[in-house]
Amino acid sequence: MEIIRRNTEYSIRALVHLALNPGREVTAAEIAEAQEIPLVYLQKILQKLTRGGFVGAQRGAHGGFYLAKDPEDINLLEVIELMQGKLAINKCFLGKDGCNRAPKCVLKNNWLQLEQRIAGFLSQITLLDLVEQVREGGLPGGGE
Amino acid sequence: MEIIRRNTEYSIRALVHLALNPGREVTAAEIAEAQEIPLVYLQKILQKLTRGGFVGAQRGAHGGFYLAKDPEDINLLEVIELMQGKLAINKCFLGKDGCNRAPKCVLKNNWLQLEQRIAGFLSQITLLDLVEQVREGGLPGGGE
DNA sequence: TCAATGTGGACTATAATAGTCCACATAGAG
């Protein structure tokens, strides 16, 4: 059972890398190398982050990516939800399956509480927090 | 993004059904009908619950399944982990991929905290709690 | 105009989940 996909992990690493390199345009190739992410896959991820408004992109020679928001204004929940869809404990909460049991389902309330706790936790962690943790000695960062 | 699989949802419904019908052997067919679960799939699930020690099984005519533990001794975390494997925020925690970044990974600590919160929450909800919620008016229960 | 870069969409590969099938083992009823 896995909650965070590789996809998302890559995104966060990419964002941290950008946050650590402010004021310039960083190429996908640079991020890919530093963060050990397959380049072509990373390009897709960066496209998604761009459309999601987290990063800006500049085409052409000397182009690249840069953070489009301040690190303290990006939290893990929104990145995760951009990359892998809305947080949901199970299908019931995605409105799929049209679960006819929902109206009286006792599990629903329990799942809802869990969902709120997870969302609460994730939304309190910002990119700035991660960057500070990196500066205190951690990776991703990557090859820094 | 989904945390609880259908698999697990079915298991919990089956366990609740058994808890609501103590003192007798309940056939897979009965559970399948009451809980709206494909019979042959449910059989697989019941086998897993049996091997996991949550239910007992009796073969032959008039055979069926019954809870092997008291409802207050079964919590959601153990059922979930039986059905879909150990709770893990991501692959790092499954020891897969041999993530060479792990030693300094700043995400790891954040994921670990989240994991502990989720596990703490789920392990506090017992089958007895669910049964009481059902008696107060919810489903699954199913056709009850 | 060329080279370095991002964009978009289609495509493939791999893995996980969901679900099915069938031969077999066991236990109770007659």
Next chain:
DNA sequence: CTCTATGTGGACTATTATAGTCCACATTGA
């Protein structure tokens, strides 16, 4: 002892999600 109702086990298929690739194209700076 045999028939029938039941659970068991394993192999199998189907469906979906994730991961990853490829290529033609757009843009920008030199």
